[in-house]
Amino acid sequence: MEKLRERAAALLADGTVSLVIGFEEGTKRPRPFFCRTSDQASKLIFDSRCFHNLAVYVTKKExxxxxxxxxxxxxxxxxxxxxxxxxxxxxxxxxxxxxxxPAGELFELRSFDEISAYVANFELKRGEREEEILHKIEGMTREERWQFWLNEMSQCFKCYACRSACPLCYCTKCVVEVNRPQWIHPWPAPLANMEWHINRAMHMVGRCTACGACGEACPVGIPIDLITRKMMEDLAPEFGYIPGLPARQGNALSSWRLDDREQFIR
Amino acid sequence: METKYISKEGLGRWFDAIVASEKRIYAPVKSRGQVDFKQVKSLSEVADEYIQTTQSIKAAVFPKAEILFSYEKVNGKVNLTDFDPNSVPETVLWKVHPCDAAGFRPLSAIFNWDSADKLHNAHLSRTTIVSYGCAIADESCFCTSVNGGPGNLNGSDLQLTMLPDGGAIAEIITARGETLASLCPDAFVADRGDDKSAHLVDLPARFSLEEVQSKLNKAFDSSVWKQQSERCLGCGACAFVCPTCACFDIQEDVHGSKGRRIRCWDACGFSLFTLHTSGHNPREHQSQRWRQRILHKFSYMPERLNVVGCTGCGRCSRACPVDMNILEHITSIAEQ
Structure with missing residues (x-):
């Protein structure tokens, strides 16, 4: 952590960067921090408690x-x-x-290829929480699954914390806010909530990398991250992707290939 | 106001009598790892040992989504069905914390500041609030800094302060509280002289409201808003768990020749909230929206409605995905 602070301070001091998006100690646990001077770099922390996905900020122009x-x-x-x-x-x-x-060695990555090569060393695994809930859901019948999610989604009050915390929800106009035509009923009600969450899931499939930020952000505790996670787990092997390792070839559901093994697409 | 004692056994009998009176009862219930207000039929369903419900009780008088009226066009004529105040059942809100009870006044002040809101008033006029004094608090609680307290009576019809024997000090505050107590009159016996404050959490004030307000009067153009709001994600979690946030949207649910007009929760933190049809947004940046949230609660409402728009419940701080801690932010403004 000390190395990271020193490096961040140096980068800010010599003008290589004007901002370091990192973590600082929060009131309960670490929180996002926008470090703009080398003096502030001593506040930076980087450890296993830092769970926020800071990629959510990198597309915010302001x-x-x-x-x-x-x-x-x-x-x-x-x-x-x-x-x-x-x-x-x-x-x-x-x-x-x-x-x-994990050993604390500092890495500086500057390109897609460098990041990709680094990430390839880490397999995406289910954590204890994910394993426990997904195992339970996988053992359910279709009807039980529908009831489980209907009950969960009926708690949703559409604060859109899930959307706000997701680095991949960068659209300036979200489908839920399109009103000509109104695709999704905007008020919170069990089925209207389901419309939103199914849409969200469909927009995420083949894109979600299972960071869990949406589920972490949900103030009413809906494990929504598991929907997109499960879809990723199911989809990646079918389309020849490594789960959690986005590939240059593009998103599974928004790209096509001449050698696709399915007849309908050729 | 009258102070009585109610034993553990008396409390059970009184609750059963409320159930028998066919009033709808909402109380904190533990489920899915959270505690929130749900309809209950027995005292055993009511949660113990928690700091705060995730959501406030405001939905009881300001539902998340409510039908203002419905309509149907038949042979060129429009048949309108207005909201019927009599459709709202008599409701008891049980085990409300004093910070939630105190939230009804700011909420009603907003809903009645220019014209009387028929729906909100219908709910409120059929609601009896039984609050519980708080024996525990956490680092997000700050009611004592915003004119409240763990045993504050504002907004409550009847307040219980639990005693070690399982009984409670019962303060019957309003006529409505008296009516509710009269459902089981013999459960309420003479006050034993228990010291109420000894059974409440000690929560020292964290900032001076006057100081915050005087600082805020000069803070509109301050850089503090940008600095505090940089990590804010712009979701509505803080507003939706808040006991006093009253912003709403009006939506149309149309199916062919019939439809419903619906009022549903909205939040000033959303970028869409102030977006004009022209494309202009007077609160284009998150810092402006964060400023609005704070100034509305701590400056505009006290000035215009003579009530502070924050009851110190701390829910926004607990719900925020990125630790936008209102107590920390207000304290830092007070100390500037």
Whole structure:
């Protein structure tokens, strides 16, 4: 962590970057922090408690502007950054990644290929919580699953914390806000909530890298991250992707290949 | 106001009598790892040992989505069905914290500041609030800094302060509280003289409201808003768990020749909230929206409605995905 602070301070001091998006100690646990001077770099922290996906900030123009910036990124954040590159949302020359491996060694990554090579060392695994809930859901019948999610979704009050916390929800106008025609009923009610969450899931399939930020952000505790996670787990092997490792070839559901094994697509 | 004692056994009998009176009862219930207000039929369903419900009780008087009226066009004529105040059942809100009870006044002040809101008033006029004094608090609680307190009576019809024997000090505050107590009159016996404050959490004030207000009067153009709001994600979690946030949207649910007009929760933190049809947005940046949230609660409402728009419940701080801690932010403004 000390190495990261020193490096961040140096980058800010020599003008390589004008901003380091990192973590600072919060009131309960670490929180996102926008470090703009080398003096502030001593507040930076980077450890296993840092769970926020800071990739959510790197597409916000009013925050990052046009100047070069750095972002401290755990593996989950790196996966999202790769996906943002795949979707042409980032410029390699504007962003520098600072990360540290479990042994505490500092890495500086500057391109899609460098990040990709680094992330490939880490397999995406279900954590204890994901395993427990997904195992339960996988054992359910279709009807039980529908009831489970209907009950969960009926708690939703449409604060859109899930959307706001997701690095891949960078649209300036979300489908839920389109009203000509009104695709999704905007008020909170069990079925109207289901419309939103199914739409969200469909917009995420083949893109979500299972960082868990949406589920973490949900104030009413809906494990919504598991929907997109499960879809990723199911979809990736079918389309020849490694789960959580976005590939240059593009998103599974928005790209096509001449050698696709399905007849209908050729 | 009258102070009585109610034993553990008396409390059970009184609750059963409320159930028997066919009033709808909402109380905190533990489920899915959270505690929130749900309809209950027995005292055993009511949660113990928690700091705060995730959501406030405001949905009882300001539902998340409510039909203002419905309509149907038949042979060129429009048949309108207006909201019927009599459709709202008599409701008891049980085990409301004093910070939630105190939220009804700011909420009603907004809903009645120019014209009387028929729906909100219908709910409120059929609602009896039984609050519980708070024996525990956490680092997000700050009611004592915003004119409240763990045993504050504002907004409550009847307040219980639990005693070690399982009984409670019962303060019957309003006529409505008296009516509710009269459902089981013999459960309420003479006050034993228990010291209420000894059974409430000690929560020292964290900032001076006057100081915050005087600082805010000069803070509109301050850089503090940008600095505090940089990490804000612009979701509506803080507004939706808040006991006093009253912003709403009006939506149309049309199916062919019939439809419903619906009022549903909205939040000033959303970028869409102030977006004009022209494309202009007077609160284009998150910092402006964060400023609005704070100034509305701590400056505009006290000035215009003579009530502070924050009851110190701390829910926004607990719900925020990125630790936008209102107590920390207000304290830092006070100390500037």
């Amino acid at each position: 925050l990052v502007g046009k100047e070069p910036f750095a972002v401290t990124a755990p593996i989950a954040t790196l996966r999202s950054i790769l996906q943002l590159y795949v979707e042409n949302q980032l410029k390699e020359e504007q962003m520098l990644i600072l990360t540290a491996d």
